[in-house]
Amino acid sequence: MDAELQRLVWQRAEKRCEYCCVPADVALLPFQIDHIIAEKHGGLTTAENLALSCERCNSHKGPNIAGYFEGTHVPLFNPRQDHWADHFVWDGPVLMGKTPVGKVTIEVLAINLPYRVALRAALIEEGVLP
Numbered sequence: 493m494d495a496e497l498q499r500l501v502w503q504r505a506e507k508r509c510e511y512c513c514v515p516a517d518v519a520l521l522p523f524q525i526d527h528i529i530a531e532k533h534g535g536l537t538t539a540e541n542l543a544l545s546c547e548r549c550n551s552h553k554g555p556n557i558a559g560y561f562e563g564t565h566v567p568l569f570n571p572r573q574d575h576w577a578d579h580f581v582w583d584g585p586v587l588m589g590k591t592p593v594g595k596v597t598i599e600v601l602a603i604n605l606p607y608r609v610a611l612r613a614a615l616i617e618e619g620v621l622p
C-alpha cells in the first residue's frame with residue numbers, strides 16, 4: 493500500500509479507530525488499515541474500501557463482512573457508506589448498537605469485551621473520549 497494512500501486513511505479517520513473511536517495515540521498496539529471488504533472477498537486496496545482500525549477491532553473483524561442477528565445475515569458497519577452515529581451510541585464506556593448493523597458490528601468486533609470497556613472508562617476519566 494503506498495504511503496499517500498496510508499496518509500489519506502489516517503487523515504480521514506482523524507487518527508481514531510473508525511469502529512470503536514479509540515484514538516491511535518493512546519492505543520496499546522499499533523493501528524492497522526482495514527480492508528472493509530476483505531481481499532479474500534474481492535475487496536480492493538482503494539480509498540473507498542479502507543478504514544483505520546485499532547488492532548483489537550481489526551483482529552476480531554478478520555475477513556468478516558457480516559454478522560448474524562435475529563435469524564438474518566446483517567452487513568457489518570461500513571465506515572465509507574454508513575454514518576457512525578446512525579448505528580452506534582455511547583452509554584458511558586459501553587457502545588450500544590442502534591440498528592442491526594450496529595449490533596452485529598459490536599458483537600463481531602468484540603467492542604464491549606470487559607477489558608475494552610475498562611480502557612474506554614479510563615479514557616473518559618482522562619477526558620480523551622467524549
Ligand SMILES: [Zn+2]
Pocket residue numbers: 509510511512513514545546547548549550
Ligand atoms: Zn477499534
